[in-house]
Amino acid sequence: MAIKDTPEEWRITATATPFTGNKTSVRTDEVVMPDGSTVKRDYQVHPGSVAVLALDDEGKVLVLRQYRHPVRHKLWEIPAGLLDVPGENPLHAAQRELYEEAHVKAEDWRVLTDVFTTPGGCDEAVRIFLARGLSEAEGERFEVEEEEADMELARVPVADLARGVLAGELHNNCLVVGVLSLLAAQSGDGLDALRPAEAPWPARPFQA
Structure with missing residues (x-):
């Protein structure tokens, strides 16, 4: 059996949106289970995001430190932001975030990985x-x-970030996934074998 995520959608008999915020909302769906029973599932509806692991010629990653109120922490992160417009090209959004948060541009762009942050x-x-x-x-x-x-910027060697991740000192989802994916790519087929920047993204379809 191939170890690969596959799209699937169970039948929804009713849906409601009890909360709508500036960028996200909460939805309640009544979902039919395989045994025919119906259960309610509450979840946050999110427009999607992009993040950028910016790697310089010295093997250092551009990171920023920012306060995140829900977890009451200042977290070291990689530049990231929301897809502001439905169907927005994620590469364009990533280039915008790198510019806005770090005043940096890049010549070479690749897709490192795609993730669902909290699918439950x-x-x-x-x-x-x-x-x-x-x-x-x-x-x-x-x-x-x-x-x-209040944001701080730094450039940190990949190895130092990886040690921080494994030591439980760095917690931001995109930083953790990005750094470990980078190491996996470097030890595998190499960074030039990564998907092109305009690779299809079924989770958030876009116009090239």
Whole structure:
């Protein structure tokens, strides 16, 4: 049997949206189980996200430290952000986030991995890109606000990040998945064998 996730959708007999926020909402579906019974499933409806593992020529990863109120932590993360418009090209969104959060551009873009962050309670899908050939972006820096106004930036060797992940010192989902995926790619077929930046993404279809 091939170890591969497959799309499937069980029948929904009723649905409601008891909460709608600025970017996400909560939905309640009545879902028919294989034995014919019906159960309610509550989950967060999310527009989707992109993240960027930006790797410089010295083998260091661009990371930022930001306060995350739900978990009451300042977390080291890689640049990331929401898909602001339905059907938005995820590469364009990733390039925007790298510019806005780090004032950096990249020459070489690849898809590092695609993940569902919390599939038991949220439909968020994230595409994590690998960006190489880094340089400072032209023009004025993007004006940040709220939590981002307190953001710190650093460039950290991949090995140091991996040690932090395995030691339980780094917890951000995209950083953890991105760093470990990078190491897997480097020890496997190499970074140039990664999927192209415009590879299809069935979880969040887009126009090229």
